[in-house]
Amino acid sequence: MRRSEWAVFFLVLFLPASALWSQARDPIFAITYPAIEDTFAIAKLRIAGYAPPEALVRINGSPVRVYPHGAFIGRVDLQPGLNAIPVSCSWRQRTLVDTVRVFRPHPLAPSAEIPTLLDAVLLEPSSDLLLSPGDPLEVVCKGSPAAEAEVYIEGTGRSRPLAPAFGLPAGCYRSVLTVGDWPRQKPLHIVFSLTGCDGLRIQQAAPGRVTVLSPEDPLLGYTRPETNVWNAARDGVVLTVLPDSIPVQIVGKVLNRWRIRLGKALAGYIEASDLQAEPTAGTLPATPVSAPSLTYEQDWLRLEMRLDHPVPFTIEQSVDPAALELTLYGAFISSTWITHPNAETIIKHIAWTQPEEQVVRWRIELTQHQQWGHYVVFQDKRLSLYIRRAPAKSQDSGKPLAGLTILLDPGHGGSESGARSSIGLEEKEINLQYARYLAEEIRKAGGTVVFTRTADTLLTIAQRIHRARQERAHLYLWLHNNSVGPEVDAGRVRGTSTYYYIPQNRALAEKVYDRLRRIPLSPYGCIQQAYTVTRVRDMLVILVEGAFMSHPEDERLLMQPSFLRRMAGAICGGVIDFVRTAR
Template identity: 40%
Template sequence: MKSFFTGRMIKKMNRAGLIAVCLLMMGIHHPAIAQDSTTVRPLLNIIFPSSPDTVNYSQIRISGSTRPGAMVNINQIPVKVYASGGFVDRVKLSPRDNEIIITASDSLGDTTAVLKLFREPPLPISPARPTEIDNRIIWPDNPVKLLSGDVLEVRFKGSPGGRAMFKIDKLCKNIPMTELDPEEAQGMQGIYSGVVRLYSKKIVSGKSVQFELKGIDGKKAKAKSSGLVTVIPDQIPLIGETIEQTYLKPTPYAFTVMSILPPGVRFHVVGERNKHLKVRLSENEYAYINGTAMRLLPVGTPTPKTSIGLPWISYNQDWIQLNMNINTRCPFTVQQTIDPARLELTVYGARLTSQWISYPEADATIKLIRWQQVGADVFKLFVELNQRQQWGHRVRFDSGRMILEIRRAPKIATPPQSPVADLVFALDAGHGGVEKGAVGSTGLMEKDVNLIYSKKLAALLDSAGATVVLTREEDVQMSLADRVEKARQANAHIFCWLHNNSVGATSDAARVRGASTYFTVPQNMDLAWTVYPQLLEIGLQPFGRVQSDYFVTRQTDMLVVLVEGAFMSNPEDEMLLMDEVFLDRLARAVFRGLEEFCLKQQ
């Protein structure tokens, strides 16, 4: 049974130790905290981890602060105290109860904090005798819906060296299983795996997988899965429709996204895994959608098929529209390449009807359009562009049309104006309100630093003639979707997602530091690459230029760059972020990167 102890703070201070110690005595300006003569600096303040807590790490980082000049010991070992008073360290954790003793002392007194952490012990090897099945690892552990003919994989942990099988009422029986080599099972012994293809001519709903293990002692152990299996016959297709903006994903566990889908897109639903509906795109292609973002339509609803015509082209000041007549909102993906500049639209369930394109005479954004009918129900449109830098694209449906919109390149100002003049920038100061973001060892909060330097960047852009939209101007909580929508409503050309970084719970905070920029969509790579060197010019260490996948950076209808200025978790980086002058330099570095990027587009 787990036991926890309440953390305690034992203070042993003489009268002089109660004298107020102002932050100004540090010689460091803390921009997020109003300074006055009554501010008292505690002798010991633990920021991370919280206590008591339960973790599953073999080691954990410690961060906190003391008064400058004080000495700190963690489990009787001295640790470095930085000029800010911050300190960081890592401590190894034993299975079950851990006690971490942190002491701080200076000429005015001493104090001790005791952290209580419970480390979850690793799963033990199941004993060979007596035969048993460990109920903590039995798959499936979530509901699974399959189309008749689909494959189900099952697994459990039990006594090694045995013989295992499983059955599912009305679907299969006595299916043998194999014991995996520990290298195939994350080092664990006694992991049994099985696979079966399930068939049914009628719906079989809510059946558990029943396992049986016969051990080397000749005894048998039995167990059932908590995840229930449903098999749907394929004679009557199930049709679903998206009810909100959602993502098409290659697997139910993937972080990567195949497409951003609007409401009203219809799919042929063929199963469910990990709370995601499995959908059929074509004869041999499948994908997954979050089950909460889709509703099932009445039985008898036609499968999603549509005729599609080649686009007729229209345009306005900001966008080129490729309008294609359709009769059903079918699933789609858009792939972008930058060399050559091209968009590839794939529409599933679509059959080409008309073959006529008239190019606009007053706009040269589009170089050439090609098309291909891939099989009976997959249509591809290839749009080659005359854009050295692509500025955005999106797909929407309206009045019987599927519209691929391509952002026209904005006119870039020439000297004596700044190249950012007349462009629209959305600046998003990450986190806010109850979402503190990363917290430095002194208690400096990322949400405050982000807001300060985003306002400084806004002032620089504004003075250069740009239009600036701050997604938040105060310490308020906002969803990522609301931040993006505010930028979208402003018709922003460039979205700057302004953050500062932190290591995880087990990393070495003293070692990891520096600046980084991030992008997801290919059109944003050059923007991220151009801002990054400017961050290094102001003395930040290089952490890297990164391609990753986040909600904000995967948006395609504007340019997006994520800037991680420095590491809040690193005391040296944190001291930089405490300095108002450095935040001026950080904002100016991002500004110079934006100017240089826009200058390339002249």
């Protein structure tokens, strides 16, 4: 069988039916990315598919490379509006053509100077806000350029000027106001006024209104399980993750996030769906907090403190020196009596400070260099900080992972396919395959393996994490493969990477990354990044992105079972390298 015929044979057998031609499509040629009809708010779009290796493929009239295994990739410019992008395949005196239809939304365009107008397409705030005195209020409007723009807050008695908005088209105006002695506890209209070159004066209210809370009467709310507390009203990063039923003081609402008070100079934001707000105002008194008593529970050291009710908290970790800092908001120290167990502990030193009124910070310095996990629990007027002891070192040099439970989590599954390569490989299948090979390697090294899934099943992130905790896993390996975004040149990005977030996981991520680079795989990076899984603190967690499915050369490697076995061996080797120095 000739090489080209073999390639086509492989493609037809390997690809799922959804990747083959339907209606007018041919099984030897298909576009796998993007969907035939889609919308993208970007200037450039990548296109991928497969064809016979000897075919001539053109995207928008320009020839592109077809790789030996049949993959092709390209990139085109998108114009505002509807784009019809022809993709053709010429092979054996036959030409097949398909068309990708992509809509790119039109960018915000300047309005005319005359007649003077206000454009309802951009009037901010667009939704109701709940603010406290001293909070910033950003207002934006769009209208005729070269006009005099003002904004008036109902009930305040005066207008404020608006300046041209940097980074937006001419005719956009912006200002950031500070909430002052404005009317309290009622919705206030925000009214824009524009006086244009033709002398006309136009007024229009923003869709959103602002309600100013009384500082004496904040609202009370309760968290739901695994509530993220963000550092900003829009996007941002997670400051801390709170367990269920933690009471918090609500001091505002911006967009779809409640604003909560932590310290005097620190606020957090919680998604509206993650917080149960009480219908009436209520102030939560500060709680006294006792110094901790120390006890052992299996392989965990427990630091237990008495308090009247749960409070929001943050935990910061350092590795050199090894230490944890637990900060409690809405609390004060009530005693300094610390009871240590009648046994050697992993605690080197415990100290407390009160950086501001009603904020308590505990610093716990540890004797073990490598930390293995920690978490906080509130129960029966007790706060318990659990710190995991390092597992005992294996006495069998041939079984370095003995005594360790390692959870393997093949990413995606079921209806969630993950990334898809040019020839139609689905990430969920590749992830599961190399997880099976990795399990073999770990078991050979004496480790106990637990899977989140062993079949093509859909699991939520919460279910995956619950499985790891249920099995008391020491290590959580989140197994994926990578892909670039729709606007990126897929031919320029490839390689392997590992990800961690909590400092205790850095050494593990680095060891696995070093091994993967030796396969060899191109280096993409050992990266610190907060994902829901990498924020887990009660075990060691890393994300492994084996290779880029969007790059044809990496894709070709991932097609080979022998390469997946090498990748699994490298990951296991990195875990062994880490364990030999960590316990």
